[in-house]
Amino acid sequence: MSGEPILRFEDVSKVYSLPAGDVVALDHVSLTVEPGEFIAVMGPSGSGKSTLLNMMGCLDVPTTGKIYLSGQEISGMSDDDLTRLRRDHIGFVFQQFNLIPLLSALENVEFPIVLARGREESRQRATEVLAAVHLDDALFSHRPGELSGGEQQRVAIARALANDPDLILCDEPTGNLDTKTGTAIMDLLAAENRRGKTVVMVTHDPRIAAYARRTIRIVDGRLV
Amino acid sequence: MIFLSFALRNLRRHWFRSLLSVIGIVVGVAAIASLGILGGSINLLVANLISDVGDTIVITPHTAIGGTFAGDPRTAVDATLSSREVDDIRRAAGPYRAIPVLQGADEVEFGRGETGYTRVIGLDPEDIPVLLRLEDGRYPRQNQPGALVGTYLAREYGLSPGSRITVGGEDLRVAGVLAERGFAVDINPDYAIVVPEGWYTGHFGTRDGYAMVIVRVGDIAAIDEVKDAVDNRLNRREDVVDIVDSREMLGQYQDIYDQITVFLLGIGGISLLVAAVNILNVMYIAVTERVSEIGVMRSIGVMRSEVLRIFLYEALILGVAGSAVGGVLSAAVGYAASVAAIGVFTAGTTFGEGFAVFNTTAVGYIVFGMAFGIGTSALAGFYPAWKAARLRPVEAMRHA
Numbered sequence: 001m002s003g004e005p006i007l008r009f010e011d012v013s014k015v016y017s018l019p020a021g022d023v024v025a026l027d028h029v030s031l032t033v034e035p036g037e038f039i040a041v042m043g044p045s046g047s048g049k050s051t052l053l054n055m056m057g058c059l060d061v062p063t064t065g066k067i068y069l070s071g072q073e074i075s076g077m078s079d080d081d082l083t084r085l086r087r088d089h090i091g092f093v094f095q096q097f098n099l100i101p102l103l104s105a106l107e108n109v110e111f112p113i114v115l116a117r118g119r120e121e122s123r124q125r126a127t128e129v130l131a132a133v134h135l136d137d138a139l140f141s142h143r144p145g146e147l148s149g150g151e152q153q154r155v156a157i158a159r160a161l162a163n164d165p166d167l168i169l170c171d172e173p174t175g176n177l178d179t180k181t182g183t184a185i186m187d188l189l190a191a192e193n194r195r196g197k198t199v200v201m202v203t204h205d206p207r208i209a210a211y212a213r214r215t216i217r218i219v220d221g222r223l224v
Numbered sequence: 225m226i227f228l229s230f231a232l233r234n235l236r237r238h239w240f241r242s243l244l245s246v247i248g249i250v251v252g253v254a255a256i257a258s259l260g261i262l263g264g265s266i267n268l269l270v271a272n273l274i275s276d277v278g279d280t281i282v283i284t285p286h287t288a289i290g291g292t293f294a295g296d297p298r299t300a301v302d303a304t305l306s307s308r309e310v311d312d313i314r315r316a317a318g319p320y321r322a323i324p325v326l327q328g329a330d331e332v333e334f335g336r337g338e339t340g341y342t343r344v345i346g347l348d349p350e351d352i353p354v355l356l357r358l359e360d361g362r363y364p365r366q367n368q369p370g371a372l373v374g375t376y377l378a379r380e381y382g383l384s385p386g387s388r389i390t391v392g393g394e395d396l397r398v399a400g401v402l403a404e405r406g407f408a409v410d411i412n413p414d415y416a417i418v419v420p421e422g423w424y425t426g427h428f429g430t431r432d433g434y435a436m437v438i439v440r441v442g443d444i445a446a447i448d449e450v451k452d453a454v455d456n457r458l459n460r461r462e463d464v465v466d467i468v469d470s471r472e473m474l475g476q477y478q479d480i481y482d483q484i485t486v487f488l489l490g491i492g493g494i495s496l497l498v499a500a501v502n503i504l505n506v507m508y509i510a511v512t513e514r515v516s517e518i519g520v521m522r523s524i525g526v527m528r529s530e531v532l533r534i535f536l537y538e539a540l541i542l543g544v545a546g547s548a549v550g551g552v553l554s555a556a557v558g559y560a561a562s563v564a565a566i567g568v569f570t571a572g573t574t575f576g577e578g579f580a581v582f583n584t585t586a587v588g589y590i591v592f593g594m595a596f597g598i599g600t601s602a603l604a605g606f607y608p609a610w611k612a613a614r615l616r617p618v619e620a621m622r623h624a
Contacts, residue, residue, distance in 0.1 A: 059523055059617045080527055087525020098520040098621070102233045112524050114226050159524065 012065030091160025231537035248499035249546025256492030257593030261558030263485025346424025361385030361400025370399030519620025539605020
């Protein structure tokens with residue numbers, strides 16, 4: 001692993017075929033992300049930020065070009081292999097929090113742990129991670145619908161951290177939060193970065209982007 | 225196990241919808257199982273009612289249109305066998321006993337001023353003990369006339385050996401009461417009067433009007449041989465007689481009741497099909513409204529096969545719950561329906577007494593109904609589950 005970039009895009013393009021014609025979401029993008037980096041991806045709406053993030057998260061595959069995750073090329077992988085990669089090596093934080101409404105805060109964090117390692121010690125691990133994101137114990141048994149936006153995003157970050165991933169991908173993590181809560185969430189992500197996690201974050205808010213140590217700008221699918 | 229509890233929670237989230245699906249399965253399973261039980265009971269009952277099996281050949285006058293099934297109304301054409309034909313049958317039957325039967329009807333007075341039009345059967349007194357068993361009294365003899373009355377007739381009019389009846393104005397003493405015979409393939413004397421042949425011909429003034437000849441073969445292996453012999457002798461130039469053996473007739477009855485069972489099962493099957501469509505619909509809605517949730521689950525590391533499992537579990541839980549309740553319900557409904565049907569089928573007889581509705585067949589139908597319910601649910605749940613599993617995570621999440 002040493003010296004290997006955590007992510008490498010080699011001339012990656014993504015073209016969506018729509019009835020109105022082809023849409024080029026990513027246009028010959030090459031980039032590398034080194035372990036421990038904190039990167040903000042900025043650009044106007046529709047510029048391809050989210051597509052880039054999805055590719056980084058193995059949620060989508062490129063039309064042309066190659067993507068290496070810790071040196072492993074992902075384009076030839078089966079769906080199950082990609083799923084395993086996401087489960088074990090990548091944590092996602094979404095703008096809409098995207099917690100599972102049926103599960104309590106604790107269970108939402110426990111879920112990926114159970115998927116990866118089974119039930120043993122999953123509860124203890126989930127409790128630790130929730131404590132690390134400073135969620136009040138009293139809220140552990142609450143369903144997402146009973147939590148505030150900031151609390152939900154804390155749970156979502158805890159879920160992303162649950163399997164101790166190398167890479168945390170955030171799509172507008174503060175987009176649905178007020179400034180104060182947003183700052184608290186960003187402090188959490190910055191703390192995780194300091195602890196060695198690689199963070200890539202899509203945002204269009206310069207104040208949020210300021211937390212990152214490097215900013216990638218994207219316009220019309222090209223890096224600028 | 226986590227996926228099972230997931231499925232359970234999802235079902236509870238929409239408990240009313242789940243309940244409706246379960247009710248659909250309950251009705252379907254209960255219908256298929258209880259109708260199966262009903263059909264099975266009727267079948268068993270009929271097998272019980274048909275008393276003699278295997279060794280009887282019945283030879284009736286040929287009816288051009290009637291085929292060979294005695295229950296066909298077209299066979300009820302007034303045709304008879306002549307004495308010469310009866311002699312021919314006797315010769316063809318060789319060592320086996322051929323019993324010619326006279327059959328008519330007349331107005332009968334039962335002593336207490338009650339009258340009724342009743343079937344009268346004339347038999348050679350020597351043949352009577354071969355064919356019919358007594359419940360009470362004695363058999364009539366050629367020189368000592370007397371009538372035998374069917375058990376239901378005796379019960380209804382309070383007749384016993386020694387009672388006096390009048391047949392078409394002629395007095396006759398009751399010699400004995402016949403034992404219950406049920407749906408025999410040859411004659412059904414339970415509601416009839418049996419008199420010696422001599423008295424019958426004297427009374428009705430006929431000699432040649434035999435309704436049928438019954439051949440008691442005694443040996444099942446010889447049945448085809450005797451049938452062929454009769455057929456060769458009498459039906460050489462044109463069909464004069466129809467020849468049916470009891471096995472065949474039993475088979476024909478069995479066929480009819482088997483068809484009834486299939487028909488009843490078909491009705492049950494249709495209701496289960498409706499329930500299956502309902503489950504398909506419910507599961508489809510469940511998948512559609514949870515598309516973005518499926519996307520999130522896939523993004524955090526849930527495999528396709530695991531998504532498939534979640535939704536299949538949901539369908540199976542509905543199916544198992546519905547089938548369990550349906551199975552219990554069908555036991556009750558099947559029992560009640562069978563008891564009612566047996567009541568109708570055996571009205572006024574004692575054949576229904578001691579008839580056990582719950583037997584291995586009934587249990588078999590319940591198990592079959594439940595298995596069918598669970599299988600149908602799984603099948604109905606599979607397509608939506610498969611669709612859910614095929615969703616691409618990115619597109620699914622965008623669905624929110």
